[in-house]
Amino acid sequence: MQTLGIAITGSGSAVPATFLDNQGLMELVETSDEWITTRTGIRQRRLANVGESLTDLATAAGEAAIAMAGITPQQLDLILLATSTPDDLFGSACQIQAKLGATRAVAFDMTAACSGFVFGLVTAAQFIRTGVYQNVLLIGADILSRWVDWQDRRTCVLFGDAAGAVVLQANDSDRLLGFELRSDGTQNDCLNLPYTPDATELLPGVVVGRGNFQPITMNGKEVYRFAVQQVPEVIDKALFRANLSVEEIDWLLLHQANQRILDAVAQRLNIPEQKVISNLAYYGNTSAASIPLALDEAIRQNKIKPNDIIAASGFGAGLTWGAAIFQWGR
Structure with a gap:
């Protein structure tokens, strides 16, 4: 094939x-x-x-x-x-x-x-x-x-x-020029949307869990530390697989979680501020939607142009993180 x-x-x-x-x-x-x-x-x-x-x-x-x-x-x-x-x-x-x-x-x-x-x-x-x-x-x-x-x-x-x-x-x-994906379940408790069962006895000795999911809980300091440390590294690895240098990136497109994380990652990679796409001021953290939402806005504003090289990275619950290096358009 x-x-x-x-x-x-x-x-x-x-x-x-x-x-x-x-x-x-x-x-x-x-x-x-x-x-x-x-x-x-x-x-x-x-x-x-x-x-x-x-x-x-x-x-x-x-x-x-x-x-x-x-x-x-x-x-x-x-x-x-x-x-x-x-x-x-x-x-x-x-x-x-x-x-x-x-x-x-x-x-x-x-x-x-x-x-x-x-x-x-x-x-x-x-x-x-x-x-x-x-x-x-x-x-x-x-x-x-x-x-x-x-x-x-x-x-x-x-x-x-x-x-x-x-x-x-x-x-x-x-x-799609290169990518790197990672997971670390040992840090799962840093960010949760947990199911909490309510014990229901159907018959003597037969107990099942019924219940609901509890609201989001997060250890903000740990998530910040994790993102600032791991995201630059995973982008570097994806760039290596793409056989590209940081200088060849046109845009850095991170999961829109926190402006301080965006700034810290860009600084560690020596990517200038004008190459960092950010729209979280207006939308907050929209989880899986944040990267494509920011991407679409930048494309429709004629910021991102055909053949531009974009380094995108997501990070969050799991804990999971990853980066993909791609060119926009055909």
């Missing part, structure tokens, strides 16, 4: 209309605009209302990416949804497939939290490189507001809701 290359030919994004700024948060918890801005760089975040679904956001982002790529939904072979917050615990990708009318596409969810888009990009590329599929829609989407404790000022200031998408297509030259 002939090995093909991949090209990323379309991007799209969608965010809820409702936004909550730092002044609004001051009415919920003891905090201030200055405290949030200096520690995170976030000024506002978008929140899905009770009637908005992840499926709707993801479908809208997917439609925009498909349109930019110049294909129809019926030409899609695969829809891959990276999310930690599906509408249905069994998965939401098939609902998106139905809403798009992508009748030929197989669809499934994958979960790698804030690393989900980078992990999904590498996963989608393998289906194309082996010649199995030609056109893949990759969506990163999360509605984290469903799982935030709005009385916990350490976490409620951070998260927002969004969806971002890209279309990957078979291509003569391979535009």
Whole structure:
């Protein structure tokens, strides 16, 4: 079977209309605009209302990416949804497939939290490189507001809701130049959205767990330390696999978690500020959506141009982290 290359030919994004700024948060918890801005760089975040679904956001982002790529939904072979917050615990990708009318596409969810888009990009590329599929829609989407404790000022200031998408297509030259993926389950307790069972006795001696997921908990200092240490290293490894130097990168596109992390990683890699893409001031941490959301904005602003080399890196719960070096367009 002939090995093909991949090209990323379309991007799209969608965010809820409702936004909550730092002044609004001051009415919920003891905090201030200055405290949030200096520690995170976030000024506002978008929140899905009770009637908005992840499926709707993801479908809208997917439609925009498909349109930019110049294909129809019926030409899609695969829809891959990276999310930690599906509408249905069994998965939401098939609902998106139905809403798009992508009748030929197989669809499934994958979960790698804030690393989900980078992990999904590498996963989608393998289906194309082996010649199995030609056109893949990759969506990163999360509605984290469903799982935030709005009385916990350490976490409620951070998260927002969004969806971002890209279309990957078979291509003569391979535009995914290199990647590196990592996991470390020994640090799992640094960032959790845990299931807590409620014991229910069905019959004497037969006890099952019924319950719900608890709100997000995070050890911010440990996550910051982990990201600043591991992300530059994984980008270096991905660049090595791509046979490129840091100086050849046009854009650094990190998971939009915290402006201090973005600044620290860029500094360690000696990447100038003007090459760092950042939009977290307006959206907060949108987990798997953050990289494709920032990518789509930069493309539509004509910031990112065809053939630009982008170093993207996701990091988060698991703990998981990874980097992918790719060129935009064919």
